Amino acid sequence: MSDSNTITIQLGTRQIAPMGTGTWAWGDFFVWGYRWGNDAEIKATFDASTDAGINLFDTAELYGFGRSEQLLGQFMRQNPVKPLIATKFFPLPWRIRKQAVVRALRGSLRRLGLASVDLYQIHWPPSTSTIETMAEGLADAVEAGLTRSVGVSNYNVDQMRRTHELLAKRGIQLASNQVEYSLLERMPESSGLLAACRELGVTLIAYSPLGMGLLTGKFTPENPPKGLRGRWFKTDYLERLQPLLGKMRDIGTAHAKTVAQVALNWTICKGTLPIPGAKSVRQLQENAGALGWQLTTEEVVALDTISAAVPKPQH
């Protein structure tokens, strides 16, 4: 059996470990309850990530309205490791021309304190512009030397194929499509997106791979999440998750691994790149424990089967 420590994944022109760290919570108050006083803990989490060899950080201009990028910039200046940075352009309704992409990227670079990023992604399919305009903007960003590779996010199969084709005409490979993918969100399999990613050589970056914390097993009907997640994930949904979490616990015990580590390893077994968010050193180190071992084929199939019976939360 292969060992997931030895697995690398192609992202643009680079081979990297099959996990990154998501930084939406680093600066976001509304969903994740960020406070300025949390910065020391977040900095320690960043350092724990690079210590664990998890050197890809995913951010976005939107996260904390730029705060996540600013924090990453500060942390990078205080850490000798030069990590890979992926950030995102948000196609706001007035951003209809391709020039908006390069302009926004320059703003991200200023906040990050970098001359270029490793991956620049369109955060969401545009509503007032076109897929082709966004792709031209990405290609311009590569040609201006502001990003080493480009990706998309929340694109369906057709939108991804069109972007792939347009970039290819300009000699650029579409590196990634970042979508929600976990044992609670199997849409990339049923829609054919994961298969299309494999066919085109596009890395599927799995966001919310811990189901926003649900797949750690820490929330139960008796101990529901607080804040917005408490409104999204109601008691009856938490009850219906318990058989899946029980199976994950049993499988994890056989490998001396936790429920969260099983959840992340499952996404790696599917050939995707999970980017779990972490708010503390403890969470980061637990998530890093998803590397260095692998679920058996039988265990993956058992998890596939039981997760297919769990309904999607409505939020």
Ligand SMILES: NC(=O)c1ccc[n+]([C@@H]2O[C@H](COP(=O)([O-])OP(=O)(O)OC[C@H]3O[C@@H](n4cnc5c(N)ncnc54)[C@H](OP(=O)(O)O)[C@@H]3O)[C@@H](O)[C@H]2O)c1
């Ligand atoms: N492209 C997009 O549209 C999009 C959308 C969503 C996310 N993303 C990206 O994907 C990343 C990850 O997704 P996500 O943050 O939504 O969800 P996630 O990775 O599924 O869950 C992260 C949250 O779960 C909790 N957690 C993490 N590790 C834990 C552990 N070991 N034990 C217990 N709790 C743990 C933490 O919150 P608590 O401690 O508060 O429970 C953490 O913030 C984001 O940071 C962002 O970079 C992208």
